[in-house]
Amino acid sequence: MNDCVIQTHSVSKTYGKLRALDGVSINVRRGEIYGLIGDNGAGKSTLLKAIVGHIWPSDGEVCVLGSQNERQLNSSRRQIGAMIEKVGCFPNLSVEKNLEYCRILKGIPDKKKVGEIIELVGLSQKAKARCSQLSMGMKQRLGLAIALIGEPQILILDEPINGLDPSGIHEFRRLLKELNARKNITILLSSHILSELQQTATTFGFLSKGKLIEEIGISQLHENCADYLEISLSDVEKFVAILDKFCPDENYIVTPEKRVRLIAPKRQAEDYSRLAATNGILVTGLEHHNRSLEDYYMNLKEAAHV
Amino acid sequence: MFNYIKSEFYRIIHSRSTYITLGVFLGLALLINIGLAIIAACNPGWGYGNTAFSFQFLLQLPAIYVCAAPILVYILYDDVRKNGNFKNVIAFGVSREKLLLGQFIVSLIYCLAVMLLTLGVYFAGAYALLRYDPLYTSADIMRQMLCVLPSAVASLVFALLCVNVFERGVVGILVWMAVYYLLPYVCQWIGYEVDFFARIAEWMPMNFMDMQGATDFFWQTNDGVIKCLVSGAAGFVIFGILSWLLLRRKEL
Numbered sequence: 276m277n278d279c280v281i282q283t284h285s286v287s288k289t290y291g292k293l294r295a296l297d298g299v300s301i302n303v304r305r306g307e308i309y310g311l312i313g314d315n316g317a318g319k320s321t322l323l324k325a326i327v328g329h330i331w332p333s334d335g336e337v338c339v340l341g342s343q344n345e346r347q348l349n350s351s352r353r354q355i356g357a358m359i360e361k362v363g364c365f366p367n368l369s370v371e372k373n374l375e376y377c378r379i380l381k382g383i384p385d386k387k388k389v390g391e392i393i394e395l396v397g398l399s400q401k402a403k404a405r406c407s408q409l410s411m412g413m414k415q416r417l418g419l420a421i422a423l424i425g426e427p428q429i430l431i432l433d434e435p436i437n438g439l440d441p442s443g444i445h446e447f448r449r450l451l452k453e454l455n456a457r458k459n460i461t462i463l464l465s466s467h468i469l470s471e472l473q474q475t476a477t478t479f480g481f482l483s484k485g486k487l488i489e490e491i492g493i494s495q496l497h498e499n500c501a502d503y504l505e506i507s508l509s510d511v512e513k514f515v516a517i518l519d520k521f522c523p524d525e526n527y528i529v530t531p532e533k534r535v536r537l538i539a540p541k542r543q544a545e546d547y548s549r550l551a552a553t554n555g556i557l558v559t560g561l562e563h564h565n566r567s568l569e570d571y572y573m574n575l576k577e578a579a580h581v
Numbered sequence: 582m583f584n585y586i587k588s589e590f591y592r593i594i595h596s597r598s599t600y601i602t603l604g605v606f607l608g609l610a611l612l613i614n615i616g617l618a619i620i621a622a623c624n625p626g627w628g629y630g631n632t633a634f635s636f637q638f639l640l641q642l643p644a645i646y647v648c649a650a651p652i653l654v655y656i657l658y659d660d661v662r663k664n665g666n667f668k669n670v671i672a673f674g675v676s677r678e679k680l681l682l683g684q685f686i687v688s689l690i691y692c693l694a695v696m697l698l699t700l701g702v703y704f705a706g707a708y709a710l711l712r713y714d715p716l717y718t719s720a721d722i723m724r725q726m727l728c729v730l731p732s733a734v735a736s737l738v739f740a741l742l743c744v745n746v747f748e749r750g751v752v753g754i755l756v757w758m759a760v761y762y763l764l765p766y767v768c769q770w771i772g773y774e775v776d777f778f779a780r781i782a783e784w785m786p787m788n789f790m791d792m793q794g795a796t797d798f799f800w801q802t803n804d805g806v807i808k809c810l811v812s813g814a815a816g817f818v819i820f821g822i823l824s825w826l827l828l829r830r831k832e833l
Binding site for chain 1: 584588591598660665667668669671672674675830832833
């Protein structure tokens with residue numbers, strides 16, 4: 276766990292009778308893009324706010340870059356660039372001046388950094404424009420620029436693609452991946468748009484009603500979300516033995532209902548029917564399932580709250 | 582914190598509202614003397630077109646410094662809080678204590694600068710446009726200002742507390758007015774029946790500043806100076822502790 280840059284240990288947060296977070300423990304490792312998935316009100320923003328210090332957990336601990344106590348946390352937070360909820364900018368100052376303010380605040384001596392960041396997020400055309408004149412998408416870019424100034428080790432972005440147009444989303448995604456790959460910036464981002472996170476994140480935390488219902492890596496998620504073929508047979512054991520012998524590359528499980536589930540099958544459904552038939556096994560059912568991340572999330576949620 | 586203070590001054594220097602506010606203060610300072618000069622020019626026998634009358638006008642309004650502080654604090658920080666800029670500062674790792682102290686230092690320097698510039702323009706306007714009368718001079722105003730300064734600083738600290746605690750600016754201003762205007766009156770009224778409240782009321786800035794006459798100014802007496810200093814220091818300590826207690830764990 277030493278490579279974790281952000282950890283929360285059983286973090287809870289209550290507002291009166293509302294339990295916004297309920298014992299959430301996440302582990303964000305250095306260099307990964309961690310996607311926090313959840314419905315509106317699931318507790319995503321609350322968790323991110325607790326990490327950046329906007330709120331205090333009612334219970335549990337937040338650990339950033341190994342720091343846990345308040346003084347050390349404040350020091351470690353200087354390595355974080357954050358954009359939580361509304362983009363915090365001065366509406367009557369230009370984009371350039373807003374970033375210059377942040378440069379001075381972060382104590383960055385190199386004045387050229389402002390220009391570089393403006394170019395990096397694609398705001399060169401709007402550098403002199405006042406923030407009040409920016410569109411929603413442009414403000415999101417400014418928010419990212421503010422978060423990025425000072426080359427933080429960690430980026431925390433709350434619903435960063437809200438308000439972006441399709442090409443803006445594409446550009447944003449490309450930028451995040453580039454920052455992660457080239458500068459090894461660890462990114463923790465939240466979204467309720469699952470398809471978007473699926474294309475960006477390498478680790479996923481599923482939040483529902485303030486609880487973390489699963490934390491899973493991309494390869495495991497792909498496995499869990501992959502298409503599968505479920506075959507009902509007259510002799511499951513025999514078919515499994517044949518599968519092992521003739522199709523050793525197949526990944527399968529036998530379900531409690533005594534069906535063979537082929538995960539991401541590499542052959543056509545007819546091929547398996549034929550294989551069973553030629554070995555004297557009767558195929559009584561054959562169903563092809565497509566499971567999206569949405570389906571997976573919905574199933575997880577259902578299972579968590581039953 | 583030093584970086585926060587530097588960045589705040591960068592913002593202040595580059596904000597239009599700074600210059601508009603300063604323009605309004607300087608304009609009012611000039612306008613009073615221009616008005617007196619015009620009236621004096623139109624009425625040759627009028628006895629008030631002189632520097633002494635102009636300065637006496639300010640000397641009769643010591644509470645102006647106490648009231649100017651919250652106006653300037655709200656101009657500086659109300660929008661900043663609404664726009665979520667404090668969240669950036671906290672997320673950059675500045676503790677709330679340092680943020681508060683930084684705000685206090687920035688607003689104190691800003692208010693002093695606005696006040697000194699305004700007084701400078703007021704003096705220049707008076708000396709340039711009005712007939713000189715040595716009865717009251719700019720030195721009297723400076724003495725009065727120095728005496729009232731602790732109360733003005735306490736008022737500034739309380740205004741910062743209000744701007745940070747109350748989400749809506751108007752609520753904060755109403756609370757400031759309630760504490761600085763309503764509370765002294767209430768204490769005074771209760772004081773007619775209960776002696777303890779009468780003693781408290783006479784140490785409240787708006788009460789002892791109101792009780793001065795047109796020519797006998799409270800800051801010219803030992804008692805007045807002591808009241809100014811003690812009530813200013815007490816306000817500073819009380820509002821400072823209150824700010825620390827209420828804001829060090831404030832969630833954004």
